[in-house]
Amino acid sequence: MTELRKDPVSGRWVIISPERGKRPSDFSFEEFPEIKKEGCPFCEGNETITPPEIFSYRKNGTKPDTPGWRIRVVPNKFPALRMESKLNKKEEGIYEMMSGVGAHEVIVETPKHIEDILVSSDLKVAEEVIKVYRQRMIELMKDARFEYVLVFKNKGKEAGASLNHSHSQIIATPVVPKRVEEELEGSRKYFNDKEKCVFCDMIRQEISMEERLLWEDEYFISFCPFASRFPYEMTILPKRHTCDFREINQKEIKSFARMLKNCIKNLNRIVPHLPYNYLIHTCPSSRQNLSYYHWHLEIIPRLTVIAGFEWGAGFYINYMPPEKAAKNLRA
C-alpha cells in the first residue's frame, strides 16, 4: 500500500510506494574503478601529492607530510571554498552574492588503500576518525567568518567520491545551509508547541515501537527514519540531549563508532560496495546550547536515482518501507 509520510522535523513529505520496488533498474549501479596504490594521493608514501597536512595522528618523531601517520587531514586540492578570502557581500539588482570564503578539508582515514575503514578496520580506527571530526570542528568553528561546519563522507562514485581510498570531508561555510535552517526552524516550532525536543521524542517513540529500530546502547540509537527518502536510509541519534557535536565525550565516541560501523557493515552485507553518503548535522557556530535541536548523523545509501519529480517537488518516492529496511538490516 502506498502511503504519504511527513518528516516531523523538516515537514517534508515522502511517498512510500512498495510497488515500485519491482523495477529492476532500481538496483543497478556501476562498481568503482580501482585506482592503483602508486597513483593514490591518499596512500602512505604519496604524501607529497596532496597539499601540506593541517593535522595528523602520527608516530612520535615522524615529520608532517612523511609516512608514519594513522589519520591525516589535508586541504582539498580542488576546494569548493577557500580560507584566504575576505567575506565581502555584494548586491546587483535583485541578486545577492558574497565571496567564497570557507574551508574544505579532506580527512584521510587510513594510510592503507582500504575502501571503507568502517567495514575492514578495527573499531579503534573509526574512534580516531570521530575524534578528528570533533577536533577539526572545534578548530574551524573558532573562525568567526564561518557560520557552519559540515562533516560528511562520499563513498563510491555514485555518491560523488572521486577517489576510493577511505576518506571524509569537512566544509566550513559563511552562511547556515538551507537544510540545516529548515531543521532548526522545524524543531524550534515543535519545541514552542510542546516544550520538548522533537529528536528526544523521536528516540522515545522509536524505542517503544521497535519496528524501525536498528541498534541501541547506553549512549546512542540508530533507526530507519519514519519518512525515509531513500531505501535503507538510517539515522544515528545520541540519547543525551545536546545540539552540539563538539560535546561528544570519550564513552560516546566509542559507542558512536560502534553504531556507525554496525550501520555501514550491515548495509554492505545487503548490497556489497553500495555507494552512500553520510553527514553530521550539528548547531551553527553562533547558536549554541539549543534546547530544541539535537545533533545527529544521517546515512543516505545511493541505490536509486533522483529524478525530475524529486527535483521539482522536493518530495521523495521510496519503494522500501523503513520498517522492512530495518528488518533486513537487523537480520
Next chain:
Amino acid sequence: MTELRKDPVSGRWVIISPERGKRPSDFSFEEFPEIKKEGCPFCEGNETITPPEIFSYRKNGTKPDTPGWRIRVVPNKFPALRMESKLNKKEEGIYEMMSGVGAHEVIVETPKHIEDILVSSDLKVAEEVIKVYRQRMIELMKDARFEYVLVFKNKGKEAGASLNHSHSQIIATPVVPKRVEEELEGSRKYFNDKEKCVFCDMIRQEISMEERLLWEDEYFISFCPFASRFPYEMTILPKRHTCDFREINQKEIKSFARMLKNCIKNLNRIVPHLPYNYLIHTCPSSRQNLSYYHWHLEIIPRLTVIAGFEWGAGFYINYMPPEKAAKNLRA
C-alpha cells in the same frame, strides 16, 4: 574566483566554484542502453503493453489502444500514487501520514522510437505535447483531492528514466510539495516587501544584463539562472505575468515550444545525449490568480553527481558560472 550566490526566490545559496571544473570525473556518464522497438511499450503497435490510454491525439476513426495516435497518455504501470484510494489522514505519536492518493500518468510524445522529440522532431510535435500538458493539468486539477499537479520529464538513465522512448510524466499530489511551498513563500515575501513579482523583476534584470540571457521573443525568455545549482541549468519564463500554466494561450504555446527546443538542442550540441530533467512549476490548484507567483520551467542537466555536501547542506557546488554556460549555449 569562487563566489556564493543566493537564489532570490527560494533563498538557497550556491557555491560557484570554477576551479572544480578541472576534475575529469565531472563530465563522465554512461550511455543509455538501447531498447529494441519490439519490446518498447511506448512504440506504435505495442499499445496493449501499457495500461489503457487516458487520452490521445489520434487519426479520426482509429480506436483507443490501437495504432493511429500521435501522442498518447497512459497511467504509469508502476505508479507512485493511485487514483483509487480515499484521502485518509492518520497520526501515530509524533508522526503524520496519509493514504497515497494521487495520479501518475505518462505522456508518450511520439509513436516512433525517438530518443528526444525536442531534438529530432518538428516544432508541431513539441507544440502538441505542451497542449497535452495543459489539457491534463486542467483535468487533474478538477479533482478536489489533488492539491498540486507536477509535469516533468526524465531524459536518460542518470536522470531517472527507465525507458528511452521520448516521454514525459505527470504526478498529482494531495499536498503541495515542499519545493513549491518554498518558492511560493519566497516570492510572497518579495512581493510584500517590494509590491512586485520577483519573477517579473528577474525578467527585466536578465534582459538588461544580457550575460545570462539565452533567447528572447515576444512571449518568453530563457536564461541560465544567477544562482544555478548545476552546470547548464536553464529557466524559461513567460513574459506575461500569470501564476497558472493552464492559462497559456495558442501563441504562447508556439513560442514556448520553440524556446524549449532551443534549450534542449543546444544542450545536446554541447554534450550529445546528455541526461536531463525538466519540470513545470505552477500554482497549487486551490491558490489561483496569485500576483506574487509566476509559472516557469526549469531544466536540470545531469552532468554532475549530487554528493554528501549537497544532501547535508541543501546548498550546491557548481563549477560552471551561469554566464559562461549561457555563452556556450548561445554559441
